[in-house]
Amino acid sequence: VQSRSFLKRPLFGFRSRSSQSSALDMATATLEPIQASDLQGLEFPPQVTEPMSPSEKAELREERRAAMKPDWPLPKNTNVINALKGEEVEAVPVWMMRQAGRYLPEFRAVRAGSEFLKVCQDPGLASEVTVQPRRRYPELDACIIFSDILVVPQAMGQPLQMLPNRGPVFDWRLESPEDIKKLDLTPDVEDSLGYVFDAMYLTKKKVDNEVPIFGFCGAPWTILGYMVEGEGSRTWAETKRWLYDYPEESHKLLEAISRLSAKYLIGQWDSGAQMLQVFDTNAGVLPPHLYEEFGAKYMRMIADLVKAERPQALIVGFPKDMPLASFNDSSYDGIGLSWTADVQEMRERFPNKTLQGNMDAHILYANKDAIRKATHEMVKEFGKKRYVANLGHGMEPRMDPEHAKAFIQSIKEASSELE
Ligand SMILES: Cc1c2[nH]c(c1CCC(=O)O)Cc1[nH]c(c(CCC(=O)O)c1C)Cc1[nH]c(c(CCC(=O)O)c1C)Cc1[nH]c(c(C)c1CCC(=O)O)C2
Numbered sequence: 001v002q003s004r005s006f007l008k009r010p011l012f013g014f015r016s017r018s019s020q021s022s023a024l025d026m027a028t029a030t031l032e033p034i035q036a037s038d039l040q041g042l043e044f045p046p047q048v049t050e051p052m053s054p055s056e057k058a059e060l061r062e063e064r065r066a067a068m069k070p071d072w073p074l075p076k077n078t079n080v081i082n083a084l085k086g087e088e089v090e091a092v093p094v095w096m097m098r099q100a101g102r103y104l105p106e107f108r109a110v111r112a113g114s115e116f117l118k119v120c121q122d123p124g125l126a127s128e129v130t131v132q133p134r135r136r137y138p139e140l141d142a143c144i145i146f147s148d149i150l151v152v153p154q155a156m157g158q159p160l161q162m163l164p165n166r167g168p169v170f171d172w173r174l175e176s177p178e179d180i181k182k183l184d185l186t187p188d189v190e191d192s193l194g195y196v197f198d199a200m201y202l203t204k205k206k207v208d209n210e211v212p213i214f215g216f217c218g219a220p221w222t223i224l225g226y227m228v229e230g231e232g233s234r235t236w237a238e239t240k241r242w243l244y245d246y247p248e249e250s251h252k253l254l255e256a257i258s259r260l261s262a263k264y265l266i267g268q269w270d271s272g273a274q275m276l277q278v279f280d281t282n283a284g285v286l287p288p289h290l291y292e293e294f295g296a297k298y299m300r301m302i303a304d305l306v307k308a309e310r311p312q313a314l315i316v317g318f319p320k321d322m323p324l325a326s327f328n329d330s331s332y333d334g335i336g337l338s339w340t341a342d343v344q345e346m347r348e349r350f351p352n353k354t355l356q357g358n359m360d361a362h363i364l365y366a367n368k369d370a371i372r373k374a375t376h377e378m379v380k381e382f383g384k385k386r387y388v389a390n391l392g393h394g395m396e397p398r399m400d401p402e403h404a405k406a407f408i409q410s411i412k413e414a415s416s417e418l419e
Helices: 001-008 025-028 038-043 055-065 077-087 105-113 117-122 123-136 151-155 177-182 187-209 220-229 237-245 247-270 288-309 325-327 345-348 361-365 368-382 401-416
Strands: 160-163 167-170 211-219 274-281 313-317 333-335 354-359 387-391
Touching: 055 123, 055 187, 055 354, 077 274, 077 387, 105 117, 105 123, 117 123, 117 160, 117 187, 123 160, 123 187, 151 160, 151 187, 151 220, 151 247, 167 220, 177 247, 187 211, 187 247, 211 220, 211 247, 220 247, 220 274, 220 288, 237 247, 247 274, 247 288, 274 288, 288 313, 288 325, 313 354, 345 354, 345 368, 354 368, 361 368, 361 401, 368 387, 368 401
Parallel strands: 211 274, 274 313, 313 333, 333 354, 354 387
Antiparallel strands: 160 167
């Protein structure tokens, strides 16, 4: 009942392709933007809605480049850091995948004035939406920098657009290995992705070192999928065909993406990130032996390359729905789990790793008592040691911020009931 009345609020006007909204619409449909005139009605109004000027951007860039360093002082809240190191935590740490997203009215207020990619490329706006979730939920133990995994192929020469009701679409796609020639496999990471480092650095200043900030990138297998399909896909059949038809060229590309991604993560680290996450959202679409060869191998390569240069870096790998045992011997500190994972089984499979996850995100559409009950059960099952609470999937536009609050607060309640 709660969530239905919530959906009727005009703030959450909902536009779908057909008059009957389907399950797909639920996850991806566009919500009406919030205009500047509505801002005063917001409970947590954005502090920044205007992009930075070119001179402000240039000044920030200069400052950030001079400030980059491999070691930043520990934040006040070290729960996630301690959990990833396998040390004692004060309370079970929690953050939510896609915590900065359209379910937040304050996020939509920023997005109303600026396209998605413009927000990513403007450090003032990107840092604003990165810190928004903590303004609303001070219990959150981390921020994750606002960007997207697809900025990496964009840096390699595939221009990206974020289309309403459709999601990410590239201007052109890799139809055959011939098309690899159109890419720059070794772009300069500072020139092509320095805007993310700027956003990280400015966010670092804004959070005043209260909590750590996650940097992230997509895993090569998931990135290759978007590069080949040109957009999202239900089956990723065309990308799977690539692996079978062009194994050598696929390996070449996956390795190039891995090397660039490692440099990109190191740049985020040096700009102030204190944890890094590699998202392999499409891991579960491959048979395990193929995922080992074309997916897990490159996930491990990224972590190895980062740790070779920044041994102190803390990294979480999220091989969604395909948590192969080989990850226990990888240099990842944490393994992300989706709701399809069995907790006991995963604890046995990954005795050396911190586990992160794995609430079924769709429980946030249900009532708060159901959310509280399931959250308590989850925390009890994972325990307080080597655990970072999260959803097994990202927040969706139509989820109720009050339900997210119930999830976060239940994590802390359940944690205080543990030894
Ligand atoms: C597969 C993937 C993508 N992006 C990402 C993944 C891996 C994790 C996952 O599986 O969710 C990762 C991502 N995307 C975004 C973040 C920001 C930080 C955060 O988690 O709060 C992160 C970590 C912002 C975003 N990335 C996107 C949005 C919505 C766009 C908007 O605001 O208009 C946000 C907030 C767009 C995006 N970007 C992508 C898709 C498929 C879509 C469309 C679906 C959708 O609209 O939600 C690619």
